Amino acid sequence: MTWVIVLTVLVTAIVVVIGLNFSTSEKHIERRINHHYATGDEQYEREMAVMLGPGILPGNKVQAFNNGGEIFPAMLEAIRAARTSITFETYIYWSGEIGREFSDALSERATAGLPVHVTIDWVGSLKMDQALLQSMEDAGVEVQRYRPLHWYSLTRMNNRTHRKLLVVDGRVGFTGGVGIADQWEGKAEDPDHWRDMHFRIDGPAVAQVQAAFNDNWIKTTGVVLSGPTYFPPLEHAGDMDAHMIIASPAGGSESMHLMYLMSIAAAEESIDLAAAYFVPDELIVEALLAARERGVRIRVLLPGPHIDSATVRISSRSTWGALLRNGIEIHEYQPTMMHTKLLVVDRQMTSVGSTNFDIRSFRLNDEASLNIYDHAFAEAMTAVFEHDLKSAKRYTHEMWLNRPWREKMAERVSLPFKSQL
Numbered sequence: 001m002t003w004v005i006v007l008t009v010l011v012t013a014i015v016v017v018i019g020l021n022f023s024t025s026e027k028h029i030e031r032r033i034n035h036h037y038a039t040g041d042e043q044y045e046r047e048m049a050v051m052l053g054p055g056i057l058p059g060n061k062v063q064a065f066n067n068g069g070e071i072f073p074a075m076l077e078a079i080r081a082a083r084t085s086i087t088f089e090t091y092i093y094w095s096g097e098i099g100r101e102f103s104d105a106l107s108e109r110a111t112a113g114l115p116v117h118v119t120i121d122w123v124g125s126l127k128m129d130q131a132l133l134q135s136m137e138d139a140g141v142e143v144q145r146y147r148p149l150h151w152y153s154l155t156r157m158n159n160r161t162h163r164k165l166l167v168v169d170g171r172v173g174f175t176g177g178v179g180i181a182d183q184w185e186g187k188a189e190d191p192d193h194w195r196d197m198h199f200r201i202d203g204p205a206v207a208q209v210q211a212a213f214n215d216n217w218i219k220t221t222g223v224v225l226s227g228p229t230y231f232p233p234l235e236h237a238g239d240m241d242a243h244m245i246i247a248s249p250a251g252g253s254e255s256m257h258l259m260y261l262m263s264i265a266a267a268e269e270s271i272d273l274a275a276a277y278f279v280p281d282e283l284i285v286e287a288l289l290a291a292r293e294r295g296v297r298i299r300v301l302l303p304g305p306h307i308d309s310a311t312v313r314i315s316s317r318s319t320w321g322a323l324l325r326n327g328i329e330i331h332e333y334q335p336t337m338m339h340t341k342l343l344v345v346d347r348q349m350t351s352v353g354s355t356n357f358d359i360r361s362f363r364l365n366d367e368a369s370l371n372i373y374d375h376a377f378a379e380a381m382t383a384v385f386e387h388d389l390k391s392a393k394r395y396t397h398e399m400w401l402n403r404p405w406r407e408k409m410a411e412r413v414s415l416p417f418k419s420q421l
Contacts, residue, residue, distance in 0.1 A: 032286050033265040035294060039348040044266045045241070045373055051262065052255050054211070054243045060203030061238030062372050064384065068185040071178050071198040072098055078168045078200075079105045082114055085229045087213040089119040089165040091354070092179025095129035099180050103132050107139030116141045117225065119216055121161045122148040124179070144220040146366075159249050162365040164198075164354045165213045170232045173201040173209035175244070175353050175370050177276065177341050188336050191306045195388070196339040199352050199370065202237035208244035212368045215246055240374040247355075248366040256355045256369060257362035261287055263345050267296045272385045274301040274342040277309070278316045279358035285319060292326050301340075301388055304332030312358075314410045317403065324397035331392035341369075344385060347378045 037043045049056045065071040079086060079102075086109055093099060110116040118136065120128070122145040136143055146161045166174040176198030178184045186193035201209060214225055247255040264271060264287040271291060278300065280288070292298055300323075307313050320330060343351040353369030355361045372378075 032283060032290065033261045035265050035268075035290070037266060038268045039263070039266045039346040041266070044262075044349075048259070048262060048371065049243065052243075052245045052259055054208045054245065056241050056243045056371075056373060057204040057208070058241050059236030059238065060201060060205045060240040060242045060372075062240055062242060062370070062374075062377060063200045063202075064381065065176075065198050065200070066384070067188045067196060068098070068178065068193070069187045071176070071196070072101070072185065074200060075166055075174055075198070076101060076105050078166070078172050078174070079109060082109050082168045084169045084232075085114060085167075085225075086116045086169075087165070087167045087210065087217070087225065087230070088117070089161065089163050089213050089216060090180055091121045091124035091160065091162045091164065092181050093120045093125045094127040094179075094181040095132055096182035098182055098185055099128065099132060102180050103136050106141050107136050110136070110140035115229065117213075117217060118143045119146055119161065119213070119220060120144070121146045123160055127181075144217070146216060146220060160365055161216055162354050162356075162361065163212065163216070163246070163368040165209055165368060167206060167210045167213060167230075170210055170228070170230045171202070171206060171234065173206040175199055175201070175209060175368060177339050177354065183337075184339075191336045194337045194339045195333065195335070197342065197352065197384070201242070201370065203240075203242075204234045204236070205242040205244060205370070207231055207234060209368075209370075212244050212246045215248070216366060219250070240372055240377055242370060242372045242374075244353075244368060244370050246366070246368045247362075249364060250366075254362070256367055257283075259351065259369065259371070260284065260343070260357070260362075263343065263349060263351070264288060264291050266349075267291050267345050268294065269296060269346045270344075271296055271298045271346075272301075272342075272344040272382060273299070273357065274338065274340040274385060274388065275357035276303060276337075276339040276341060277312050277356040277358045277361075278302050279312060279360075280319055281359055281362070284357075285322060288323060288328060289326055292328055298323075298328045299385075299389070300328065300330045301338065301385065301392060302330065302332055303338045304334045304393065306335075306337045308337055314407065317400070317407065320395070320400050321397070324395070324400050330395045331389055332395055333388060333392045335391050338388070340388070342381060342385060344378050344381050347382055348375055349373050350378045350381050352381075
């Protein structure tokens with residue numbers, strides 16, 4: 001009988017640990033947000049600022065880079081030009097040519113005497129060569145692995161940092177969708193080179209990017225990075241209003257969910273969404289359908305035949321029926337994996353960063369998104385979105401109705417795991 005008791009205790013412990021990893025914060029939005037004002041209304045920006053955290057700051061310049069061929073040179077140039085400090089946080093950091101380039105650039109600046117702080121997600125860096133990590137540490141780079149496997153953190157293993165943040169000298173910031181791995185290199189020219197975007201920020205909002213990095217640095221080390229080395233006075237660099245929003249199960253896990261719901265509710269003319277992973281919950285579906293009923297044109301761009309998670313595709317398609325039936329356009333990008341995260345509402349507001357359009361990003365991951373309230377920038381991002389549409393195929397309601405029965409069965413099997421995808 002002793003072995004039965006031991007086995008029962010062990011199974012119970014495993015079930016409890018798994019259950020705690022699936023759980024999210026107590027804060028949940030349960031009712032749809034109704035349409036009261038437009039994205040161009042001062043009330044919209046006022047509520048986005050006070051409800052989501054950091055205030056909206058004027059005087060910023062945001063520059064978009066497409067694919068690794070543009071993104072990595074811009075990031076590496078900024079790192080190599082650093083004079084006072086570097087902070088860098090990412091989910092994916094794998095071995096390979098681009099991994100070595102970043103390691104060498106960060107190590108060189110640390111060797112030159114600059115404080116260089118790097119946070120890498122433990123799961124996202126499992127494919128990283130230990131020698132690459134050691135070389136950075138030997139050069140003086142302070143590297144932290146976010147939530148490594150320990151017995152006392154088993155209940156938080158499902159909480160990963162998915163943020164992509166780089167701040168140089170406290171004055172130049174970067175965020176977007178790319179990880180440090182070879183599949184992000186190139187120009188999205190074939191299935192081995194992914195489609196993605198990253199963004200450089202200059203101006204007062206860079207301090208908020210630095211604060212976002214500090215959030216997980218404090219969780220990991222207990223140390224606060226402060227002073228002019230990290231937070232220098234920042235002059236206006238442009239005329240864009242922007243703010244950096246962060247979310248984490250440890251605090252504010254519903255921020256991204258709320259941001260999307262508020263933006264969809266404010267839409268009056270158009271919503272353009274590019275999403276690497278699109279697994280909307282019922283509230284998001286209701287919000288999109290309500291926007292469509294108001295006459296909002298909604299276009300969704302998703303990965304097509306090249307996607308790194310077939311399970312996500314299956315779970316995603318299970319939600320498309322009502323969207324397609326009510327005139328929401330869904331397009332599948334054909335050339336390669338489409339990893340972009342981009343939301344443009346009414347050609348007024350743009351949101352970019354690490355956040356995927358799924359429940360995991362809304363409630364389980366640590367995420368960071370930059371919202372820009374600028375008509376000219378939104379127009380430019382709409383042009384990028386429409387350029388990508390030319391490489392996509394539209395998925396129709398008839399196609400959804402006639403999808404194979406095996407796919408329909410797989411959707412039912414994946415349903416209990418929807419929040420984990």
